[in-house]
Amino acid sequence: MRSTFKVLFYVKKGSEKPNGNLPLMCRLTVDGEIKQFSCKMDVPLRLWDVKNNRASGKSVEAQRINLAVDKIRVEVNRRYQELMQTDGYVTAAKLKDAYLGIGVKQETLLKLFELHNAEFAKKVGHSRAQGTFRCYQTVCSHIREFLPHTYKREDIPLKELNLTFINDFEYFLRTEKKCRTNTVWGYMIVLKHIVSIARNDGRLPFNPFLQGTSTRPKASIEATLPKRRYRRSWTHR
DSSP states (O other): OOOEEEEEEETTTOOOOOOOOEEEEEEEEETTTEEEEEEEEEEEEEGETTTTTTTTTTHHHHHHHHHHHHHHHHHHHHHHHHHHHSSSSSHHHHHHHHHHTTOOOOOOOOHHHHHHHHHTTTTOOOOOOBHHHHHHHHHHHHHHHHIIIIISSSSSSGGOHHHHHHHHHHHHHHHHHOOOOOHHHHHHHHHHHHHHHHHHHTSOOTTTTTOOOOOOEEEEEEEHSSSSSOOSSSSOO
């Protein structure tokens, strides 16, 4: 059952700053439960339009305030949709915590990859092959290089993965790492396996590979390592 959900912005009267500005607050209402939090910015009372939940006018200051309000509204709505998708229900308290990042562990791709490789290493020589382990290490290393090269960051949250990221990584492998088609395929299968781990344990509520559907039957990672020619299961660059 879908919740009733509302986002409201208001200025906190009685808390004037020395310059006369008032703190801007955000109020979340979900099924009658109300929670609020500070937007970490102050607003001149003369600019605030109570009816429209926005700063009035077209001044530079009004535009700055409205841009911040819009960004918060979009992010709150995104968090609401994520909670509905993963948990099936939302409370005002959960939504507030999700927006503020309270009690939310930020799962990232490289952290998951490194944890997987550490566990896989313990099985090498027993139930896992050394060659497969080296492949995982190589792909992890390539992603560690790819992220700052293409996205100017050291890691990426799992929930930010999408088909654009998949295609960008494939392009990086082909152009920067000079990988052949067979090698690229094997590396992408490895990435797809890491993504499936996050999918299966609930850390990733969607499949970033979903838009590219392969006609080839599923295979284990080790089965993909021999040098054969495969069809790609994601879109062309």
